[in-house]
Structure formats: structure tokens, C-alpha cells
Amino acid sequence: MTTDSTKAAPDRAALPAQSPPVDPAQTEAAAGHAATAKAPNRGRIPFWSGEGGEGARRNLGLLATLVVLVVIGIATRPDLYGNASWVWGNTLTILKLASVVGVVTVGMTFVIIGGGIDLSVGAIVALAGVWCTTVATQSYGAGGMIFSALVVGLAVGVVNGLLISYGKLVPFIATLAMMVAARGLAAEISDKQTQVSDNQFINGIASTSLLGIPLLVYILAAVVIAGWVLLNRTTFGRRTVAVGGNAEAARLAGINVRLHTLLLYALSGLCCGIAAIMLTAQANSAQAAMANLYELDAIAAAIIGGTLLSGGRGTIVGSLLGVIIFSTITNLFAINGLSTEAQNMVKGGIIVAAVLIQQVQFGNLGTRFGRKRASTA
Amino acid sequence: MTSHGRDLSRRRLLFGGAALGAGALLVGCTSNEEKPTEAQTKAAANESGGNSEPGKKVTIGFSAPAADHGWIAAITNNAKAQAGAYSDVEFKSVEAGADAAAQRAALSTLLSQKPDVIVLLPHDGKELNAFGLEAMKAGIPVVNLDRAFPDAKAYRLQIKGDNYGMGVAAATFIVEQLKAKGVSNPVIGEIAGIDSLELTQERSKGFADTLAQNGLKVANRRAAEFTADSGQQAATGLFQALPKIDAIWNHDDDQGIGVLAAVNQANRKEFFMVGGAGSKKAMEDIQADNTVLKATVTYSPSMASSAISLARLIGQGRGMSDLVELQVPKEIVLASETITKENASDYLKLGF
Numbered sequence: 001m002t003t004d005s006t007k008a009a010p011d012r013a014a015l016p017a018q019s020p021p022v023d024p025a026q027t028e029a030a031a032g033h034a035a036t037a038k039a040p041n042r043g044r045i046p047f048w049s050g051e052g053g054e055g056a057r058r059n060l061g062l063l064a065t066l067v068v069l070v071v072i073g074i075a076t077r078p079d080l081y082g083n084a085s086w087v088w089g090n091t092l093t094i095l096k097l098a099s100v101v102g103v104v105t106v107g108m109t110f111v112i113i114g115g116g117i118d119l120s121v122g123a124i125v126a127l128a129g130v131w132c133t134t135v136a137t138q139s140y141g142a143g144g145m146i147f148s149a150l151v152v153g154l155a156v157g158v159v160n161g162l163l164i165s166y167g168k169l170v171p172f173i174a175t176l177a178m179m180v181a182a183r184g185l186a187a188e189i190s191d192k193q194t195q196v197s198d199n200q201f202i203n204g205i206a207s208t209s210l211l212g213i214p215l216l217v218y219i220l221a222a223v224v225i226a227g228w229v230l231l232n233r234t235t236f237g238r239r240t241v242a243v244g245g246n247a248e249a250a251r252l253a254g255i256n257v258r259l260h261t262l263l264l265y266a267l268s269g270l271c272c273g274i275a276a277i278m279l280t281a282q283a284n285s286a287q288a289a290m291a292n293l294y295e296l297d298a299i300a301a302a303i304i305g306g307t308l309l310s311g312g313r314g315t316i317v318g319s320l321l322g323v324i325i326f327s328t329i330t331n332l333f334a335i336n337g338l339s340t341e342a343q344n345m346v347k348g349g350i351i352v353a354a355v356l357i358q359q360v361q362f363g364n365l366g367t368r369f370g371r372k373r374a375s376t377a
Numbered sequence: 378m379t380s381h382g383r384d385l386s387r388r389r390l391l392f393g394g395a396a397l398g399a400g401a402l403l404v405g406c407t408s409n410e411e412k413p414t415e416a417q418t419k420a421a422a423n424e425s426g427g428n429s430e431p432g433k434k435v436t437i438g439f440s441a442p443a444a445d446h447g448w449i450a451a452i453t454n455n456a457k458a459q460a461g462a463y464s465d466v467e468f469k470s471v472e473a474g475a476d477a478a479a480q481r482a483a484l485s486t487l488l489s490q491k492p493d494v495i496v497l498l499p500h501d502g503k504e505l506n507a508f509g510l511e512a513m514k515a516g517i518p519v520v521n522l523d524r525a526f527p528d529a530k531a532y533r534l535q536i537k538g539d540n541y542g543m544g545v546a547a548a549t550f551i552v553e554q555l556k557a558k559g560v561s562n563p564v565i566g567e568i569a570g571i572d573s574l575e576l577t578q579e580r581s582k583g584f585a586d587t588l589a590q591n592g593l594k595v596a597n598r599r600a601a602e603f604t605a606d607s608g609q610q611a612a613t614g615l616f617q618a619l620p621k622i623d624a625i626w627n628h629d630d631d632q633g634i635g636v637l638a639a640v641n642q643a644n645r646k647e648f649f650m651v652g653g654a655g656s657k658k659a660m661e662d663i664q665a666d667n668t669v670l671k672a673t674v675t676y677s678p679s680m681a682s683s684a685i686s687l688a689r690l691i692g693q694g695r696g697m698s699d700l701v702e703l704q705v706p707k708e709i710v711l712a713s714e715t716i717t718k719e720n721a722s723d724y725l726k727l728g729f
């Protein structure tokens with residue numbers, strides 16, 4: 001490991017000069033190593049991007065996209081944007097809209113950085129939501145509902161993890177199977193009906209505000225901060241990057257890759273459990289068809305946030321920005337009264353554009369920064 | 378090492394115990410004792426003479442999509458319950474799976490069992506039209522439920538709801554109310570169902586046409602997905618777009634649960650809302666009159682019960698006893714009725 005990483009470290013300095021996306025597997029493996037190996041030197045790296053300037057630049061690009069979206073909003077609906085209290089309320093609405101998918105995306109980001117994929121998140125949210133709104137669970141009150149949603153989410157995540165790490169199933173297949181099975185179980189439990197939540201505490205989660213900011217936004221913030229700390233400030237996070245970067249090297253370095261993979265899917269499941277409570281609160285109900293296609297929303301947000309689909313790289317902040325961009329687009333289309341079809345086309349376009357722009361800009365910036373760094377060094 | 382090992386095993390025991398306990402508690406939590414609704418049947422015993430008299434034994438094959446929606450669930454339950462009410466009907470149900478292709482496969486196994494009549498709610502009328510033709514050619518009458526086959530030769534009887542009429546009924550109620558209130562230049566919002574479905578387009582067309590006749594139009598239209606969570610999101614978007622609203626039509630009462638949640642969360646009370654389909658919850662809300670929901674326009678799943686009754690008559694070669702004709706008619710379109718506080722109690726038994 002030591003020789004390996006010392007070799008990897010000089011590679012990394014030269015990295016930005018090359019165009020990383022050309023051979024992601026190799027460069028990312030190196031980057032993953034370097035990040036683990038260079039942990040003590042982290043003082044020079046901006047605090048909000050675990051992997052040096054790359055993430056920071058990427059996130060700036062996302063912020064610029066957000067600004068463009070807001071400017072489009074101002075240009076198309078100046079009457080609404082002229083009202084300060086509407087703008088504040090709308091910002092909170094966008095964040096509320098982002099909150100459920102945001103929590104799911106944090107879990108998804110860990111799984112993807114760890115080299116996997118979780119297609120079952122939407123189904124887990126639905127199953128946990130349905131499970132916590134059955135008549136029997138509701139009789140235990142809010143505590144029972146929250147408990148069952150979290151445990152169901154966690155348990156399904158653990159099953160995913162066991163199938164993948166110890167059952168040696170490809171993540172895509174295992175979670176695809178879970179997606180179908182969990183929705184089936186949810187439909188079975190709910191008898192295909194919409195289960196209304198009569199619990200005022202649960203429903204209140206979506207309508208309560210503290211200091212003018214909705215509780216849902218606090219939950220999102222708490223999950224994002226916890227995710228950021230876990231990814232950037234703990235051994236668990238470093239191991240996640242290492243496992244996703246190069247599982248074999250991570251195993252040789254003494255990381256229990258199987259256990260770690262299991263924990264990643266369990267974490268994703270737990271996030272889905274939290275999201276299930278939030279979504280149930282928002283809709284005052286749960287049903288087997290809820291959280292439809294959230295897996296795709298979460299994956300898309302993580303991707304445009306700069307998480308590498310092959311693993312080994314990604315940031316929580318980037319994923320959060322990705323989610324917020326999507327909910328801003330949804331909001332933009334709503335306030336302009338445009339159809340969902342057009343919205344979906346734009347979303348698809350944005351995913352492609354974001355990845356393309358990141359590559360192009362990234363390459364250019366990389367070269368420029370690479371030169372600068374080379375000349376100063 | 379030993380102390381470490383014991384430590385580990387104790388921890389495992391703790392974790393294992395906790396997991397088992399949680400599991401046991403959770404399994405208990407799946408029970409849904411409270412049966413939400415009773416099926417809508419017309420009890421055979423209550424009628425005297427006429428169609429209810431037992432006749433030739435009839436085997437009815439039934440297929441409807443396995444969609445996760447209260448309405449579809451009610452369709453299947455109603456069909457089953459109505460078949461159970463007749464002593465001379467044998468009911469064979471096949472799950473239609475997730476899409477048209479799966480339903481076609483399920484139907485071909487049904488066809489090979491040679492039922493006397495097939496009652497079919499297709500995933501998509503156009504896609505399963507060919508099956509209707511095939512079955513009719515094989516001499517098995519097809520009762521086409523709700524989603525219509527375009528080809529008249531593909532069915533013996535078509536019984537369906539009136540999507541366009543729903544839009545008309547909703548718009549009519551809204552126009553009446555706005556006139557009564559004397560609102561000028563009203564802001565009207567619409568929350569539609571799944572936009573790619575023909576039924577959604579028909580509903581919206583009926584709504585828009587009727588509003589246009591009165592010189593009004595929809596200010597903003599958001600499409601949801603017939604689920605409560607999508608309804609909540611669509612409604613939230615609508616509220617952001619329209620700071621002041623006078624009336625909203627929401628196409629579906631199931632997604633309406635989410636819409637009403639969004640109304641509470643946004644604390645918007647300045648408008649009234651009309652629902653669609655006629656769920657039991659919506660009727661109760663209308664009756665209680667403590668939400669913005671003031672009316673709903675029906676699209677009743679009771680049509681499945683009627684379809685089974687008529688399929689039985691077709692199988693026995695009998696007509697409807699109240700009509701002069703010796704055979705069952707070819708087409709029946711249910712009227713979309715408007716449920717308000719005044720008549721909600723009459724309709725409550727038809728809610729799903």
C-alpha cells in the first residue's frame with residue numbers, strides 16, 4: 001500500500017494536466033489512492049471539497065447553472081420576482097421540494113462513490129412509507145411510525161448489501177430485483193390503496209417551520225452535514241473512496257471491502273427510511289406507487305454533481321447542488337405554466353449538458369491550473 | 378483475545394436481539410385491519426324476477442392492470458364481489474401484470490381456458506385491440522371495460538366512464554360557483570393526472586372547452602401522477618405560480634390527498650377545489666365541509682360490477698329486463714355526476 005500510494009501521489013499532481021475523463025477507471029483509482037494517502041497534507045485543499053480543487057471548480061459550475069436558472073426565472077416572471085416575500089417563500093419551496101430527493105441522494109452518493117449503484121431507493125421509500133402508515137403501525141403513534149420507517153429502510157438496505165457483498169450479485173441486478181420486489185411488497189401490504197396518515201405529529205413535519213425555515217429543510221441540512229462529515233472527516237468516508245476507486249487495492253490495504261459495501265447499502269437504505277417519513281409527512285399519506293423514479297432523480301443529481309458513476313469520486317455538496325438544480329427547474333416550469341413533457345426534455349438535456357460542460361471546462365481549467373501549478377512549483 | 382471475542386459475541390447478541398425484536402414488531406405492523414371500503418355490488422337476492430333469476434352457468438374471465446391505485450383496486454374488488462353475488466357465475470381472474478405486453482400474455486392463457494365471456498380493462502385500448510378481435514373471432518364475447526378499443530368489432534359490449542364529461546362537470550360547477558360569488562377575472566388552476574394518458578387529455582379538454590364557452594381559461598395546469606406525493610408537489614408548484622387562486626380542479630381524489638396536504642402546508646385557503654373520481658375520503662371531506670374541497674365529479678369504479686352483471690347476461694343470451702331489447706346493448710357510457718355537500722350522503726356507498 002505504501003509503495004503503491006507513493007507512486008500514485010506524483011501521478012496525481014500531473015493529473016489535471018491530462019484530461020481525466022479519458023480513462024476514468026485508471027485515473028480515478030489513482031485519485032482515490034492519492035486522496036487516502038495524502039490525507040495528512042489536506043491543509044492546502046479547500047475545506048469544502050475533499051479531493052482538492054476539482055470538486056470546488058465543479059461546484060462553482062453548478063452554482064453558475066443555478067444563477068442562470070434564477071435569472072431565467074426573473075426574466076420570465078418579473079411580476080413574481082419583484083416581490084421579496086414571494087422570492088423568499090419560493091426559495092424555501094424549492095428547498096422543500098429538494099428535501100426528500102436530497103436525503104435519498106446523500107445515500108446514493110455514498111453508494112456510487114463506493115463503486116455501486118442503488119436502483120431500489122424509490123421502492124424502499126415507498127415500502128418504508130407504506131409500512132409506517134399501516135393501521136397497525138399508526139396505532140403506535142409517531143414514534144412507532146418513525147421507528148418502523150427507519151428500520152424497514154435500514155433492513156432493506158442491509159438485504160441489498162448482503163446480496164451484493166456476500167451473495168456476489170452485480171449491484172445493478174440486485175437492486176433492480178429489490179426495486180421490483182419492494183414495490184410488490186408495498187402493494188401487497190397496502191392492498192394497492194392510498195394509506196392516509198392520521199398522525200398529526202407526522203403530518204406536522206411538513207407544515208412546521210422553526211425561525212421561518214421549514215423543518216424539512218433542517219432535516220435535509222442535518223443529513224447533508226452528517227453525510228459531508230462522514231465522507232470527508234472519517235475513516236469510513238476515506239474507505240468509501242478507496243473501495244470505489246479500486247476495490248482490489250483497498251482489500252490489499254486491509255479494508256474489509258465486503259463489510260464496507262454492506263454498510264454503504266445499509267446507509268442508503270437508512271436515508272430512504274428518513275426520506276419516507278418526510279414524503280409521508282408531505283403527502284399526508286403513503287402508497288406503493290409513491291416516490292416514483294426517485295432512483296433516477298437521485299442518480300441524475302449525483303452525476304451532475306460530479307460523482308463518477310464508476311466510483312471513487314464525488315462530493316456531497318455537488319450532489320446537493322444537483323438536487324437543488326432539478327427542483328429549481330421544476331419550479332421554473334411551474335411558475336411559467338409549462339408542461340411536464342417539456343420539463344422532462346429539459347431535464348434530460350441538462351444532465352447531458354452538465355456532464356459535457358464539466359468535461360470541457362474541466363479539461364481546459366485543468367490544463368490552465370496544471371500549468372499554473374507547474375510554473376509556481 | 379478471549380475477552381475481545383466475548384465482547385464481540387456479546388455485541389452480536391445485543392445486535393441480533395435488537396434486530397429480532399425490531400423484526401417481530403415490524404411484522405406485526407403490516408396488518409391493515411381496517412378494511413377501507415366495501416365492494417359496490419348489486420345483491421342478486423334483492424331483486425325479484427327479471428335478470429337476477431339464476432340461469433345457465435357462465436364462466437367469466439377477468440383481467441385488469443395491477444396498477445397501484447385505489448381506483449383500479451376498486452375495479453378488481455368490485456368485479457370479484459359482483460361475480461360472487463351470483464350463484465351461476467364462475468369467476469376466473471388473471472393478473473394483467475405491468476404493461477400491455479404482460480397483459481396480452483396473461484390473456485392468451487385465459488383464452489385457452491375458453492371462458493364464456495371475457496371482461497377486460499386493458500392497459501391501453503389501442504394496444505390490446507388485436508386481442509379483442511381475436512377473442513371475438515374465436516366466439517368469445519368481450520366486455521371492454523373503461524379503456525376503449527378503437528375497433529367496434531373488438532368488443533361485444535363497451536362500458537366506460539366519461540372522461541370528457543368529467544371535465545365538463547367540473548368546469549360547470551366551478552363556473553356556477555364563481556358566478557354566484559360574483560368573481561370577475563377568476564384565476565383557475567388545474568392539477569391533472571398522468572399527462573401521457575388519453576383519459577387525462579380528454580378530461581382536460583372537457584374542462585378547457587367548458588370554461589372557454591364561459592369566456593374563462595385555465596391560468597396554470599400542472600400534471601401529477603395519480604399519487605398523493607406527486608399531487609402534493611404539483612400543487613406546491615401551482616401555488617408558487619399563482620399567488621391568488623379562485624378555483625382548482627384536481628383530476629383525481631387519490632392524488633387529492635396530497636393536494637389537500639399541500640393546501641395546509643402552504644396555508645392557502647382563498648380558493649375552492651373540485652376533485653375527480655369520487656373516493657370515499659373525498660366524499661367524507663366534502664360532507665364535513667372543513668377543507669377547500671367543495672365537490673367532486675365521479676368516475677365510478679362501480680362500472681366493474683355492472684360489467685360483470687352484463688357479461689353474465691351476455692353469456693346467458695339474455696337482455697336487460699327493464700329494456701325492450703332481447704340482448705344487452707353494445708355501448709354504455711356512465712354519466713359523470715357532481716357530488717356536493719348536499720348529495721354526498723347518497724353517494725357515500727359508491728365511494729372507493
